Amino acid sequence: MSTQNPIFIPGPTNIPEVLRKAVDMPTIDHRSPLFGKILRPVLENVKKVLKTAHAHVFVFPSTGTGGWEVAITNTLSPGDKVLATCNGMFSYRWIDMCRRHQLDVTVVPQSWGDGIPADQFAEILTADKEHQIKVVLATHNETATGVKSDIAAVRRALDVAKHPALLFVDGVSSIGSMDFRMDEWGVDVTVCGSQKGFMLPPGLAIVGFSPRALAAVETAKLSRTFFDVRDMAKAYDNSGFPYTPPVGLLNGLKLATEMLLEEGLENVFSRHHRIAEGVRQAVGAWGLQLCAVRPELYSDSVSAIRVPQGFDANRVVAHALNTYGVAFGTGLGEVAGKVFRIGHLGSLTDVMALSGIATAEMVMVDLGFPVKLGSGTAAAQEYYRLSVGSPQKKAA
């Protein structure tokens, strides 16, 4: 692949030059006041990005997966009951992690391409009269299938059942790209990472704990040391870390959050929506289907595109990489070989997106797909051309 080309995997995402520079910094004494000048704005800005006034934000040297472990190990005890659904590879992996921690997970089966079945959650929660379920897991954006679920609906399921379980949300591939409202949706733990919407290299788990989640920490018996939020909280009180902090990445996160807030979160979301819609116009013009089964599920950060019967999606990804130096995402798990993914999140413009669409099109024509050269690109061009002066854009 060529590093001159934008990347179209759904994370890690393209890193803006200013963020690369912010991450690359000389060593500072992390016990000096200099470090607090990085940490304090990071914690404040992340709260704004999560749309929370009440949560405590913790940033660990890790990735999104480590963020899950932070969420689970700090709030639960072995044998605790957890409710989840499996509608893709990432929701599956979170469930798998819970089981490896000896948690008792009730999994509501769901087809890959569909969203979280909030109605079934409501039934199960209503039937749980003794409130044995301690946590409900929700993957906001299932990156494997390009499916966005309705977190407000999951909150309503808990409320309708008058159930006190905590709500944990994986926002790794939605936060900083798609609307997310931690307080309004009553989310107790939010998990994200540095390398998707935050446009940084991988290396940080970014988590938010509601006051209720923090209260659960005191009685949780799963073991944790490196990931103990109590040690982190105590260190933050003195603007420090319980161990050596990843200073460069935190400096990057300071600037990344400033950039997101300066662009304006609503403008960031409408930019992602517009870029995604152009990709979807192209998919329609190619005569192909998304993995996501209904428009309200369409993700604005990644599109998983079904290849026609008898064709291999893995060849699309390999050919794009080998021939044109462009990276797309492969299909994972159940949809391996059936879909390829175009990641369209983070630092991206419609002009960059057009290069990805045009490349995917060349690849499919090379491989003999029944796709007309130029068809998807023209559809996206037309959409971008006509929507470029949309009211949302002017407001930016």
Ligand SMILES: *Cc1c(COP(=O)(O)O)cnc(C)c1O
């Ligand atoms: C990328 C991703 C993860 C995993 O994050 P890592 O940083 O690779 O550990 C988890 N959940 C979702 C939805 C993701 O997109």
